Amino acid sequence: MSCFFPVAESPQNHQSLFYANDLSQYSVLCDFDGTISEKDVTDTLLNHFGNEKCALLEQQWQEGIIGSRECMHQQIANIQASKAELDSVLAQIKIDPAFSEFISFAQSRNLNVHIVSDGLDYAIQSILKRYNLNFLPVFANRLLHNQQQDWALDFPYANDRCLKASGNCKCQHRRKLTGFQKIFYVGDGTSDFCVADKVDMVFAKDKLIDFCQQQRIAYYPIKNFGDVTAILPELLKAPTENSCLIPA
Template sequence: FLKKTPTSQFSPSNPPHAAPQEQRFLVLFDFDETIISESSDDAVVRALPGQKLPDWLRNSYREGHYNEHMQKVLAYMAEQGVSKDSIHSAVVKIPPTPGLLKLFQFLQSHQQDFELAVVSDANMYFIETWLEHTGVRHLFRKIFTNPGSFDATGRLVLLPFHSHSCSHCPDNMCKQAILRDYLSGRQKERGGAAFQRVFYIGDGANDICPSLALGPQDTAFPRRDFPMHKLLLEVQHFKANIVPWVSGEDIADCLKKIMEER
């Protein structure tokens, strides 16, 4: 179980987002099995009295419609009397992926160089709850994920993030569309200055699509032997650098070398 990180370790040196506008690098993180060590959806299901879903609900999942499936799962959990406190407790107990807190320490100490964002098919309640509990929420300028919040009856209500025309992605989220929109929007906000390099850290099949938008100066960090890593090895003419990782410290080591190049 995750022990709450002492606030001194990650206390913001500036108010959130007060870092200079001209950070050189953008780092995008997936959440499930990238920042945290498992799927947040799976962890929360263990808050059910029997700690698992009934077969009829598990088998109702349709490929490409995971968001819709999770809406049903959360409705079922509310019917079973799973409280907001139980869900909160399940989320904050999820351990970080090995070395990720060391990576966050490194990025915090170089906030003038790195802008951070989350791009995840989880939901806002899970992600914000975990990041705040761990003391790292202030490091992230933006979180792109499915809306998730508790309604008046105490049920966690999940919505799709957006609609899109990409045939390779789940119906509720194309991470490449998010990445492209964010890069163009930030370039305008930065007076026309693009990021020197973009780094994308992920693990899953849905992390391939955004990685295809990366250029020759950029780096995709697939978690070693996870679906993103295996699928990237099959992509022909992939433009960006590929650096597989086991621990967040592997990523920090690579970023240190890139900073030393300049």
């Protein structure tokens, strides 16, 4: 029987980052796959190293037969690759060119930034490290490896009451954020739906735009983090109650 071990660096204690202080009165939660990264990282790895069962599981998830946590758990178990092979694919995945500038802006304004992803912690850390951004706190599913060809997934941030049955319950992270004047969210897909109505403003791409329109959730449509950096200064000055729906 194979023994699996975490491949990501041990996470630092992020608990204090959830609380506002004299310098940090605003918080930004950011999705990763398709939001910070240009490609969906998990889909890219499955395309390279998965098998035909991965596509069947994806179909079952889209049809609502299984939740995203169960889907990813089984998909990752069907990957066959060495760590070196996995790393070679991760090395080709780029992030939004405007994200580094956004982080510089966030630091200059003492914004509290967290990455909350239903993706893979090691993959996110590996990609961010290439851009010297691996100091950012990452909350994601834990990727495990048996030091051969097999992979597994652990879910340290799962919530049995999660409406989306996600591996990483983003609403749970939102609830931990206390004392902030405003909380913003940047995302693009279905894993962002349940948290979208629990923040002061959403910066939305792709599927998240349609969802916000349908649910009449306050949002700004964006193409990249350059738009976030351009819009945020005014929102930091404006009272929360003046937030309004911005149609695409």
